[in-house]
Amino acid sequence: MAELSIERLSLSFGGLAALSDVDIAVPAGEIRGIIGPNGAGKTTLLNVVSGLVRPTEGEIRLDGQPLTRLKASEVAARGVGRTFQTSLLFKGMTVLENVMAGMHQGLRASVLGAAIGLPGVLREERQARERAREALAFVGMLSFAERDGASLSFGQQRLVEIARSLVAEPKVLLLDEPAVGLSPPRVAELDELLRRIRDKRGITIIMVEHVIRLVMGVCDRITVLNSGRKIADGTPDVILADPFVKEAYLGKSPDADRA
Ligand SMILES: Nc1ncnc2c1ncn2[C@@H]1O[C@H](COP(=O)(O)OP(=O)(O)OP(=O)(O)O)[C@@H](O)[C@H]1O
Known part of the structure; x- marks a missing residue:
């Protein structure tokens, strides 16, 4: 099992700070949720970790080894797998x-x-x-x-995409909204699948997700981003009770109760 650490990560697109000084430590074997309103920087964070986008500042390490300046293919070869928010299978x-x-x-x-x-x-x-x-x-x-x-339906394609990432035998798997397109019973199956990926394959999981019921049910810890900054980090209970999180995300987002 592998641990991933993100240290003081910043990234600007022109004048816009998509990520500002973000620190996230994900211990080996954890399922970590990343939540936040639209435009908070969640996908950008996954893009930086997987080597698709270079950060302006900061460091990313897998089991202590820096990944930050590697190409996406090299990051994948070191053991970081990835699925995408809207990708489809090859026709x-x-x-x-x-x-x-x-x-x-x-x-x-x-x-x-x-x-x-x-x-x-x-x-x-x-x-x-x-x-x-x-x-x-x-x-x-x-x-x-x-x-x-x-x-296949969009939801079925997302499952196949997870299978495609598993054959590369990653140590850490980054999932971008894996529950999009899944009905509530399928979301429950995804919850169970994520636990098996962690428990049977020994893979650390970092998941960006809007379906709050899935995030609260399966994640060991949750990191909340808002406008590119980390505003909270803790167990699901702590996150649910955090007034800043409620205001920045749960209270306002129409997605909060989507599941
Ligand atoms: N390639 C890019 N060029 C310029 N700005 C970008 C680029 N990619 C993302 N951004 C901006 O960075 C910010 C963060 O976007 P990001 O897609 O990471 O948010 P998100 O939290 O994943 O949102 P969502 O929940 O809608 O997927 C947004 O303001 C977005 O417009």
Whole structure:
């Protein structure tokens, strides 16, 4: 299990401070929620951690090793996985192939090698398939393996996207609004899936989410951002009782009771 620390992180877009001096320490094996009103900087935070955007200042460390100046592919190779707020699966590819696309470079090369019939790679390709099938079973989507990825509902695609991130065997998984498009019973299943990802796979989870019932139910701790600043950090009970949080987020946001 791995710990992730974010230290004094700041990022400005032109004159706008999207993140200001943000400190977040996520211990190994924790499920951490990141909440805040629209435009608070939550997705920007995930973009900086995953190496898609360079911070103006600050440091990000995985088990003490700096990630801050690495490219996104290098951050992924160190063990930081990611799903996106609105991403869709590749069209014209089956669900299984979509999951296989999440594997590391070496395995992807062998999948390509198998496609053009290179000797010696067929066994590896079978193993890659097996791993992808196992990840699909883990998220409860194995029966969709041979369907076209684009034919799935948005919520189902989000689950497949989680499977795709799992085949890379991340140490830390960043999830951007994984509950979007899920009905309440599916949200309850996602709650259970997140716990299994942590408990069975030993993955630390950092989740940006607006569905408050999910965040309060599954997260060990919650960090609240508002206008790029951290305004609170604590257990769900502490966050629910915090008057600043109520005012900045829970009281005002139409999303607060969306679940
Ligand atoms: N590439 C960019 N260029 C300029 N400004 C940006 C860029 N990305 C984000 N911003 C701005 O940074 C601020 C934080 O945006 P961000 O998307 O991180 O918020 P968020 O908390 O994820 O919001 P939401 O809940 O709506 O997804 C916003 O004011 C946004 O307009």
